[in-house]
Amino acid sequence: MTNIYSLRKKYxxxxxxxxxxxxxxxxxxxxxxxxxxxxxxxGKFDFHKTIFISGIGCAAWIPNPxxxxxxxxxxxxxxxAFATGVKLAKPASKIVVISGDGDLATIGGNHLIHTLRRNLxxxxxxxxxxxxxxxxxxxxxxxxxxxxxPVTPEGSIEKPFDIIKLALGAEAKFVSRYPIVFPKNxxxxxxxxxxxxxxxxxxxxxxxxxxxxxxxxxxxxSPAKMLEAQKEQYISKKKALxxxxxxxxxxxxxxxxxxxxxxxxx
Amino acid sequence: xxxxxxxxxxxxxxxxxxxxxxIVKNDGLKIIQEKCNSCRQCELLCPEGAICxxxxxxxxxxxxxxxxxxxxxxxxxxxxxxxQKYFLSGNDACAEGALAAGCRFFAGYPITPASEILERMAxxxxxxNGSFIQMEDEIxxxxxxxxxxxxxxxxxxxxxxPGFSLMQENISFADMTETPCVIINVQRGGPSTGMPTKPSTxxxxxxxxxxxxxxxxxxxxxxxxxxCYDLTIKAFNLSEKYRTPVIxxxxxxxxxxxxxxxxxxxxxxxxxxxxxEPPFGPTKNYSAPSMPNFADGEHLMITGSAHDERGWxxxxxxxxYEKLIHHLENKIIKKRPIDVEKxxxxxxxxxxxxxGLVGRxxxxxxxxxxxxxEKIGLLRLKILWPFPTEIIKKYEKRCAKFIVPEMNxxxxxxxxxxxxxxxxxxxxxQDGELINPERIYKxxxxxxx
Numbered sequence: 001m002t003n004i005y006s007l008r009k010k011y012x013x014x015x016x017x018x019x020x021x022x023x024x025x026x027x028x029x030x031x032x033x034x035x036x037x038x039x040x041x042x043g044k045f046d047f048h049k050t051i052f053i054s055g056i057g058c059a060a061w062i063p064n065p066x067x068x069x070x071x072x073x074x075x076x077x078x079x080x081a082f083a084t085g086v087k088l089a090k091p092a093s094k095i096v097v098i099s100g101d102g103d104l105a106t107i108g109g110n111h112l113i114h115t116l117r118r119n120l121x122x123x124x125x126x127x128x129x130x131x132x133x134x135x136x137x138x139x140x141x142x143x144x145x146x147x148x149x150p151v152t153p154e155g156s157i158e159k160p161f162d163i164i165k166l167a168l169g170a171e172a173k174f175v176s177r178y179p180i181v182f183p184k185n186x187x188x189x190x191x192x193x194x195x196x197x198x199x200x201x202x203x204x205x206x207x208x209x210x211x212x213x214x215x216x217x218x219x220x221x222s223p224a225k226m227l228e229a230q231k232e233q234y235i236s237k238k239k240a241l242x243x244x245x246x247x248x249x250x251x252x253x254x255x256x257x258x259x260x261x262x263x264x265x266x
Numbered sequence: 267x268x269x270x271x272x273x274x275x276x277x278x279x280x281x282x283x284x285x286x287x288x289i290v291k292n293d294g295l296k297i298i299q300e301k302c303n304s305c306r307q308c309e310l311l312c313p314e315g316a317i318c319x320x321x322x323x324x325x326x327x328x329x330x331x332x333x334x335x336x337x338x339x340x341x342x343x344x345x346x347x348x349x350q351k352y353f354l355s356g357n358d359a360c361a362e363g364a365l366a367a368g369c370r371f372f373a374g375y376p377i378t379p380a381s382e383i384l385e386r387m388a389x390x391x392x393x394x395n396g397s398f399i400q401m402e403d404e405i406x407x408x409x410x411x412x413x414x415x416x417x418x419x420x421x422x423x424x425x426x427x428p429g430f431s432l433m434q435e436n437i438s439f440a441d442m443t444e445t446p447c448v449i450i451n452v453q454r455g456g457p458s459t460g461m462p463t464k465p466s467t468x469x470x471x472x473x474x475x476x477x478x479x480x481x482x483x484x485x486x487x488x489x490x491x492x493x494c495y496d497l498t499i500k501a502f503n504l505s506e507k508y509r510t511p512v513i514x515x516x517x518x519x520x521x522x523x524x525x526x527x528x529x530x531x532x533x534x535x536x537x538x539x540x541x542x543e544p545p546f547g548p549t550k551n552y553s554a555p556s557m558p559n560f561a562d563g564e565h566l567m568i569t570g571s572a573h574d575e576r577g578w579x580x581x582x583x584x585x586x587y588e589k590l591i592h593h594l595e596n597k598i599i600k601k602r603p604i605d606v607e608k609x610x611x612x613x614x615x616x617x618x619x620x621x622g623l624v625g626r627x628x629x630x631x632x633x634x635x636x637x638x639x640e641k642i643g644l645l646r647l648k649i650l651w652p653f654p655t656e657i658i659k660k661y662e663k664r665c666a667k668f669i670v671p672e673m674n675x676x677x678x679x680x681x682x683x684x685x686x687x688x689x690x691x692x693x694x695x696q697d698g699e700l701i702n703p704e705r706i707y708k709x710x711x712x713x714x715x
Binding site for chain 1: 270272273275276277278279281282283309310311312313314315316317318319320321322324326327329370371373397399401402403405406407409410411412413414415416417418419421435436439559560561563564565566567568569570571577578579
């Protein structure tokens with residue numbers, strides 16, 4: 001069974017979601033289910049027995065209520081701290097944390113660096129849509145400069161975090177980044193993360209879109225336009241190495257060290 | 267390829283990304299089959315999973331529950347030698363009490379004057395196959411013990427005032443998700459950093475009202491090293507029985523007071539689990555619901571949002587929300603746990619209402635005053651919250667005055683004044699020192715504070 005429509009019937013509690021039209025999190029869900037199914041076939045993952053832990057925000061709603069598995073929907077920013085408790089109390093369990101950039105990297109930034117430093121086995125997916133979607137599109141620690149939001153009507157002035165640098169700086173043992181506009185790469189990335197997450201803290205930044213709050217205010221008037229823009233912005237690590245990345249695009253793929261990442265993006 | 271229009275939200279991604287231009291908008295999105303070359307790119311990019319390549323009938327996997335009914339009272343063999351006398355500090359006794367009650371997970375963050383609990387747990391836990399972790403802050407400590415509790419392990423943290431403030435959000439989460447766990451607050455002189463090595467009882471109202479949502483909490487106040495041990499066991503039992511966070515309020519003095527502890531056989535309560543029962547309230551008779559853990563295969567949905575009995579988030583239905591709130595409130599106060607010490611109350615015309623070490627101190631003053639013929643008694647609250655209204659009401663008519671000495675600006679005083687019609691006097695002393703029994707005695711005899 002490899003078609004998404006059936007996978008959603010198998011793995012979700014209900015198929016109809018409350019996400020806005022064109023929300024990137026639906027695409028992540030497709031890719032996650034596909035990755036999960038492929039690993040299940042290989043006997044390397046058990047979706048229904050996995051403990052999914054999420055914080056607060058749109059991304060946190062993907063596992064709870066939709067995933068038909070063990071789900072813990074926690075307080076804002078603290079998903080990783082809850083996950084640490086669950087993992088230590090029940091070391092044999094498979095833990096997957098799915099939450100947003102605001103949740104994991106802004107309010108929960110401290111827990112993120114300490115969890116990565118501690119390196120307990122768990123898979124972490126930080127779904128980055130660059131804004132606080134659920135509360136109306138306010139800027140977070142990842143919002144690019146000059147972004148128009150309800151609290152920065154003249155454009156955001158704060159310098160954003162590069163979450164990959166943050167994770168590598170915290171000495172995470174596995175760090176990767178995949179944009180949703182390249183779903184096949186994303187599926188591979190999710191699979192790799194889920195496998196490595198059995199041994200150590202595996203961190204993946206998933207670049208998503210928020211057409212409702214980010215797109216509409218920033219001249220990206222449709223979900224498709226946002227995805228097209230994302231396609232333009234990102235280049236795979238392989239291509240970046242081949243072409244030397246002449247347009248200075250953002251790189252996606254798996255990153256071993258800060259040095260490697262700096263070399264790819266300089 | 268077809269589009270399920272009941273799921274489609276017409277975001278238009280499939281239309282724009284289709285290289286064959288095979289998707290058109292015509293009273294909902296439709297695929298022109300002749301143009302489609304089944305590249306299936308749209309299938310992955312559809313946020314709603316509405317594009318169906320092949321419709322297979324799939325039955326939802328039903329959770330496989332292998333676990334059986336469990337929980338209830340058991341006779342527990344103490345870890346320390348029964349009948350043996352030990353010479354321990356209040357903090358150490360709290361840690362040993364927790365271990366005796368079956369606590370096998372501790373997460374904490376160093377803070378004076380609670381650090382000894384953390385240190386003892388770090389050494390004791392690994393020997394008992396438990397887990398210990400020092401987290402990055404108190405917010406994370408509280409989060410970790412809630413996570414561990416849902417993993418099926420009795421869990422605890424210990425802190426002092428500033429850390430307790432940080433824990434409040436997740437204490438609310440534990441209230442809402444009906445998570446058993448124990449929090450020890452070794453109170454020190456506040457506000458803020460205050461006097462970290464000096465005792466106070468400045469957090470008693472925070473234990474009751476500090477969190478958002480304002481629901482009932484159970485809080486216990488030990489007055490001796492023996493009670494630090496006994497009441498910590500009791501706290502775990504109450505927490506498991508009522509499925510609620512329970513707070514133990516000690517203070518910097520009691521934490522470091524070293525005295526005799528005698529180990530007695532203990533009964534321990536383990537949370538009830540009944541397969542397939544709803545894991546959340548409301549329940550009949552306001553009893554605590556069945557508590558599964560992540561290993562039972564119940565496909566749990568645990569959320570701090572308003573939810574139904576199975577955990578489905580429901581944040582718009584005021585009727586079911588109110589039922590949930592009534593359940594959370596009433597499960598504690600309908601069959602409220604009561605534990606008080608009565609001292610010379612039979613004929614008392616004046617009653618001192620106290621808790622923690624002040625209760626023990628007041629006893630000395632009362633003994634001395636009784637020798638002078640003063641008809642004075644003591645009501646010492648071992649369980650401070652929920653407040654034992656029925657007990658204090660019994661003495662309301664024949665008692666002329668209730669006296670409430672406290673190591674704060676008068677926090678329990680307001681509660682007593684609210685419950686009884688007789689005269690209530692507050693004796694506050696917040697100077698980082700214990701109240702001297704002589705000072706209470708002087709007040710009894712001369713009315714001077």
